[in-house]
Amino acid sequence: MTDKNPLEENIEFTPRFDEKELIPCITTDIENGQVLMFAFMNQTALNKTIETGEVHYWSRSRQELWHKGATSGNTQHIVEIRTDCDQDCIWISVKSGPACHTGRPTCFYRKLNTKTGKLDFIETD
Amino acid sequence: MTDKNPLEENIEFTPRFDEKELIPCITTDIENGQVLMFAFMNQTALNKTIETGEVHYWSRSRQELWHKGATSGNTQHIVEIRTDCDQDCIWISVKSGPACHTGRPTCFYRKLNTKTGKLDFIETD
Numbered sequence: 001m002t003d004k005n006p007l008e009e010n011i012e013f014t015p016r017f018d019e020k021e022l023i024p025c026i027t028t029d030i031e032n033g034q035v036l037m038f039a040f041m042n043q044t045a046l047n048k049t050i051e052t053g054e055v056h057y058w059s060r061s062r063q064e065l066w067h068k069g070a071t072s073g074n075t076q077h078i079v080e081i082r083t084d085c086d087q088d089c090i091w092i093s094v095k096s097g098p099a100c101h102t103g104r105p106t107c108f109y110r111k112l113n114t115k116t117g118k119l120d121f122i123e124t125d
Numbered sequence: 126m127t128d129k130n131p132l133e134e135n136i137e138f139t140p141r142f143d144e145k146e147l148i149p150c151i152t153t154d155i156e157n158g159q160v161l162m163f164a165f166m167n168q169t170a171l172n173k174t175i176e177t178g179e180v181h182y183w184s185r186s187r188q189e190l191w192h193k194g195a196t197s198g199n200t201q202h203i204v205e206i207r208t209d210c211d212q213d214c215i216w217i218s219v220k221s222g223p224a225c226h227t228g229r230p231t232c233f234y235r236k237l238n239t240k241t242g243k244l245d246f247i248e249t250d
Contacts (some may be wrong), residue, residue, distance in 0.1 A: 008227060011235075011243045026160055028149050033158030035207075038214040050239055082160075083244070084232035085225055089163040091233050100210055102133060102237055107209035108216050110136075114175055118136040119208070 008085045013089060015046065016088040025090040027099065029106070030079045036099035037107045038044075039066075041090060053078045055094060074098055133210045140171065141213040143233035147183060150215040152224065154231070155204045159249075164191075166215060178203045182220060186208045199223055 017023050022040040039057040048056040055076040059066040069075030074097030082091040100107040110119040142148050148167040164182040173181040173216040180201035184191040194200030199222030207216040235244040
């Protein structure tokens with residue numbers, strides 16, 4: 001174990017945003033461990049998430065704060081927030097309704113068939 | 126379920142790389158579902174991953190192809206490769222030794238204590 005980098009071994013939460021002031025966020029389902037979705041947060045979204053206990057992202061396409069589920073009703077309730085060694089990624093475990101805008105539980109509903117090079121649809125639940 | 130966007134409902138694997146020609150990759154442990162790490166791939170890294178069954182990333186800091194575990198011996202063996210609805214993210218399930226350069230199984234070994242605003246270290250195994 002190295003302590004070369006204090007960022008990696010201290011208890012200060014100092015998330016590192018990228019040049020667009022965004023940090024990637026992996027969201028998983030506390031019930032089954034599935035990755036539900038991947039999106040970005042800015043500082044405001046991260047703050048709102050922590051304050052409210054409901055996940056907020058930054059919508060890159062709409063360029064606005066995105067309270068997940070505000071319109072669909074499928075809000076995501078925080079169970080745990082983790083960060084990685086160099087604090088440039090957030091991993092959130094949530095209780096959530098269907099996460100994908102297609103209505104599916106997860107956005108990751110296709111897997112690569114490495115024999116055919118095509119995608120196979122996965123039964124998600 | 127919408128079929129507005131054929132990208133979301135077809136079987137063609139057409140990963141969408143960003144303006145730096147990278148795609149984010151979430152790597153999870155098939156044994157326990159934990160998120161092990163988060164990194165990026167370019168087309169070459171993705172091809173190599175598929176061809177060899179061992180995960181290759183693109184190292185942004187070193188600006189080179191990164192065969193994970195080539196030096197440490199902790200290679201990551203592909204179990205499943207998924208992509209998300211708009212194919213701008215890859216999720217890989219692997220069999221893996223310790224994924225973090227600190228020697229820990231996962232890079233996500235700290236969680237946010239939302240009461241104190243500090244990070245708590247998690248026992249990882």
